Amino acid sequence: MSKLEAILSQEVEAEIQAILSEARAKAEGLKAEAEARAKALLEGKRRALEAAFQAALRRSESAGELLLSTARAQAKGEVLSELKAKALEALKALPHKPEWPEVVRKLALEALSALAEPEALATHPENLPHLEALAQERGLKLLPDPALRLGVRAVGKGGKTQVENALESRLERAWDALSSKVAQALWG
Secondary structure, X not given: OHHHHHHHHHHHHHHHHXXXXXXXXXXXXXXXXXXXXXXXXHHHHHHHHHHHHHHHHHHHHHHHHHXXXXXXXXXXXXXXXXXXXXXXXHXXXXXXXXXXXXXXHHHHHHHHHOOOOEEEEEEOHHHHXXXXXXXXXXXXXXXXXXXXXXXXXXXXXXXXXXXEEEHHHHHHHHHHHHHHHHHHHHHO
């Protein structure tokens, strides 16, 4: 029986070797397949992370550009506000200049020309002496109005119509156009 045992042992050994060889081949195939899947998965994750990074970078750049744009606009607004304040200061200094009587007279003439039948002129008490001759010439009453430091108000017959012509309100009305011209000159 030893011969039979030897033959059976050889056959079992051969069968074991064949099974082991087949198992190794399957294991190698599974390993290669797993490595390929892992590599594909890693590559997909890498691309997804790269895309997410690029998107985050674009969002950050956009946010930075928006902040910069906002800061620039705010700075420009502050410059224009300061410029408007200086213009208003310069206007408020006009009554102390020698040309003021002529300026207030021209303001009065413009206001009067807008009314068909003017009856009176109102202005700051300090401006009344500058308008006495005009009022006498046209037969108008002069009325003191402390609120009209830098202008006049022409009052129509019966007081129903009034036209105010003051430097502050003229600056307000013209400010949008003036500030856009200044902005164009300063920042292009």
